[in-house]
Amino acid sequence: MAEEQKITLDTAPPAPAPAPAPAPAETLAPPPAAAETPAPPPAPEKTSDDSKALAIVEKPVEPAPKTVSSGSQDRDVKLAELSKDKTLAYVKAWEDSEKTKAENKAEKKISDIHAWENSKKAAVEAQLKKIEEQLENKKAEYAEKMKNKVAAIHKEAEEKRAMIEAKRGEDVLKAEEMAAKYRATGIVPKATCGCF
DSSP states (O other): OHHHHHHHHHHOSTTTTTTTTHHHHHHHOHHHHHHHTTSSTHHHHHOHHHHHHHHHHHHHHSOHHHHHHHHHHHHHHHHHHHHHHHHHHHHHHHHHHHHHHHHHHHHHHHHHHHHHHHHHHHHHHHHHHHHHHHHHHHHHHHHHHHHHHHHHHHHHHHHHHHHHHHHHHHHHHHHHHHHHHHHHHTOOOOOSSTTO
């Protein structure tokens, strides 16, 4: 049996170390063993006789209490990691939620400002149109007044022309009458101008 141990140790020194670790870990703590066992199983499948011999040889070398305590430590480490991961996941979810809230709040405020801007622009444009209408009305009123003034001036000018024409007609008649009178009497009229 001592020869077998030497032979097995000489022929396959790397294989004995992984084989005993999964066996005690599986019996004592199933969750850590499941996490640790994916790499070691290919070695025992190569030679089933060697894995049995190795298990017998390696058991006395590694004390059982040490593997039990390391398994519980592994479990505690895994639980601490899970707790840390859970906390980090909650923090990440909270952070995402807060970012989303901040973005939604900013979007709402931007939308409110945009609506406020549009309403103010519409109010100013309505006021401008109202002023333009008032100016158009005043312009039309002033244009009407100016047309009326022009018409009144034209009418007054026509009246003055008519009066002048009437006076000219009267003056011409008067001159003809005076000329006829002077002809009838034979008197020469006095010169009204100092030229003669």
